[in-house]
Amino acid sequence: MSFNLCLLFLVLHLPAAVHGVDRYTREDFPVDFVFGSGTSAYQYEGAAFKDGRTRSIWDTYAHSGHTNGAHGDVACDGYHKNKDDIQLMVAMGLEAFRFSISWSRLIPNGRGPINQKGLQYYNNFIDELISHGIQPHITLHHMDLPQALQDEYGGWLSRKIVKDFTAFADVCFRNFGDRVLYWTPVNEANVFAVGGYDQGIIPPGRCSARTSCSCGNSSIETYIVGHNILLAHSAVVRLYREKYKATQKGYLGFNIYTVWYEPYTNATEDVLATQRANDFIIGWLINPLIFGDYPEIVKKNAQTRIPTFTKHESEQIKGSIDFIGVNHYATAYVKDNSSLLEMDNREFSADMAAQITGAQSDTPPDMYPVLPSGLYGVLDYLKQVYGNQPIYVHENGQRMRRNGTLNDTPRVEYFHAYIGSTLDAVRNGSNIKGYFAWTFLDCLELLDGYESCLRLLLCRSG
Numbered sequence: 001m002s003f004n005l006c007l008l009f010l011v012l013h014l015p016a017a018v019h020g021v022d023r024y025t026r027e028d029f030p031v032d033f034v035f036g037s038g039t040s041a042y043q044y045e046g047a048a049f050k051d052g053r054t055r056s057i058w059d060t061y062a063h064s065g066h067t068n069g070a071h072g073d074v075a076c077d078g079y080h081k082n083k084d085d086i087q088l089m090v091a092m093g094l095e096a097f098r099f100s101i102s103w104s105r106l107i108p109n110g111r112g113p114i115n116q117k118g119l120q121y122y123n124n125f126i127d128e129l130i131s132h133g134i135q136p137h138i139t140l141h142h143m144d145l146p147q148a149l150q151d152e153y154g155g156w157l158s159r160k161i162v163k164d165f166t167a168f169a170d171v172c173f174r175n176f177g178d179r180v181l182y183w184t185p186v187n188e189a190n191v192f193a194v195g196g197y198d199q200g201i202i203p204p205g206r207c208s209a210r211t212s213c214s215c216g217n218s219s220i221e222t223y224i225v226g227h228n229i230l231l232a233h234s235a236v237v238r239l240y241r242e243k244y245k246a247t248q249k250g251y252l253g254f255n256i257y258t259v260w261y262e263p264y265t266n267a268t269e270d271v272l273a274t275q276r277a278n279d280f281i282i283g284w285l286i287n288p289l290i291f292g293d294y295p296e297i298v299k300k301n302a303q304t305r306i307p308t309f310t311k312h313e314s315e316q317i318k319g320s321i322d323f324i325g326v327n328h329y330a331t332a333y334v335k336d337n338s339s340l341l342e343m344d345n346r347e348f349s350a351d352m353a354a355q356i357t358g359a360q361s362d363t364p365p366d367m368y369p370v371l372p373s374g375l376y377g378v379l380d381y382l383k384q385v386y387g388n389q390p391i392y393v394h395e396n397g398q399r400m401r402r403n404g405t406l407n408d409t410p411r412v413e414y415f416h417a418y419i420g421s422t423l424d425a426v427r428n429g430s431n432i433k434g435y436f437a438w439t440f441l442d443c444l445e446l447l448d449g450y451e452s453c454l455r456l457l458l459c460r461s462g
């Protein structure tokens, strides 16, 4: 998922020199380091209404005019063409593949009976990957909650989600866990909560501004959703550790969207604002997983609008990760704006008390500037702040306007530079276990529909 948490863009002139090793080969990485690529169910599978699948909140969002008519009804048609795709993965030399399970395909009502056709689809896909020597890495929720649960109790806004999500995970572990070692319960939890409930620009499209959202409350819902995601994630991890870990021996991680933040100036206020941006975008959800509670500044600025953990919940959440999944695309600049704290009923982004502006160099506005020091910065920051947890770079890639050409030189340059900075971080002691390029095939993008793409392959040949 390519997604920018910054709404404003400002042109800054950046030095052309690029940080990062320039010459490297596969052999420079540790032997157990994996290279892969990935997709998500709604962006890849298609067959949206086939063989018993029901709507998710992403189907609903895409079909209500938010994405210029782009939707995933057919998408890459992976539901029918995945065997061909696995041949392409083999030809590319992928060692691992990251994909998500469509909850509403596997359990159409969100809870209750399993859809046998859905079960068969995922079983076949996993078997086919493994028989070609490709390691499956599975995400359980990639922005696609079953619409049935959204309608019934408001989805992630309700604590009822914890029980249903854990039961869904149980079905996945029971049926696929004999062959799958790497699990990420929730993709980009921070983007899902902020984009879906503060800004209203991704499913389920809720926010306070009635001009863009028909319902929602940006000053409280983002925090409630983040809280429920942590409760649900940790309940799933507890289930796995109690019931499956001894026999299946797998690993569970938490995935976040990261931006590398640079202070806009060297003034103390901007340096502190940059730390706040890290505390809100990364620390908000990662601190509880490592230390058992939200960062002090988040609690202070969100006041009573952020829920609190009981002692028991805090103990369950603390330590409930085996790795951190990092999605990274871009660098941004942070400028203090403490006057935002004077607003009543302020929203998540105002609690941060900062203005965030995207970095641009001479790169065309619809592409990411090539700043691999940003990925290095994120990896080094996570190492230093969170005690060098194992990390997978789950998503990284260049966004380009779809123009029907295979002339992908800018994308090659982007990957070359960012993989180089990953190697730099490995060499400076970061515990990085793998790198996944986003995305395997040209697919539906959340914010751009089919207008832009981050693909490795333009299309299947033949």
Ligand SMILES: *[C@@H]1O[C@H](CO)[C@@H](O)[C@H](O)[C@H]1NC(C)=O
Pocket (backbone or CB within 6 Å): 208, 216, 217, 218, 219, 220, 345
């Ligand atoms: C959001 O919730 C807060 C706290 O309950 C309330 O004071 C505020 O009026 C609500 N805002 C909207 C837009 O509903």
Ligand SMILES: *[C@@H]1O[C@H](CO)[C@@H](O)[C@H](O)[C@H]1NC(C)=O
Pocket (backbone or CB within 6 Å): 263, 264, 265, 266
């Ligand atoms: C901040 O200070 C550093 C070191 O003195 C300097 O390299 C950098 O250009 C300064 N940044 C800004 C935005 O002034």
Ligand SMILES: *[C@@H]1O[C@H](CO)[C@@H](O)[C@H](O)[C@H]1NC(C)=O
Pocket (backbone or CB within 6 Å): 336, 337, 339, 340, 355
């Ligand atoms: C701070 O935020 C307020 C409210 O959004 C805005 O009016 C003001 O221009 C911002 N100040 C700066 C320096 O960006």
Ligand SMILES: *[C@@H]1O[C@H](CO)[C@@H](O)[C@H](O)[C@H]1NC(C)=O
Pocket (backbone or CB within 6 Å): 364, 400, 401, 403, 405, 407, 410
């Ligand atoms: C397609 O877009 C890329 C990136 O913007 C650009 O480098 C390339 O020249 C474009 N090709 C055509 C045929 O427009």
Ligand SMILES: *[C@@H]1O[C@H](CO)[C@@H](O)[C@H](O)[C@H]1NC(C)=O
Pocket (backbone or CB within 6 Å): 380, 383, 384, 428, 429
């Ligand atoms: C390398 O890692 C060490 C230890 O975490 C850290 O202090 C240092 O700043 C890092 N070096 C660079 C160049 O980032």
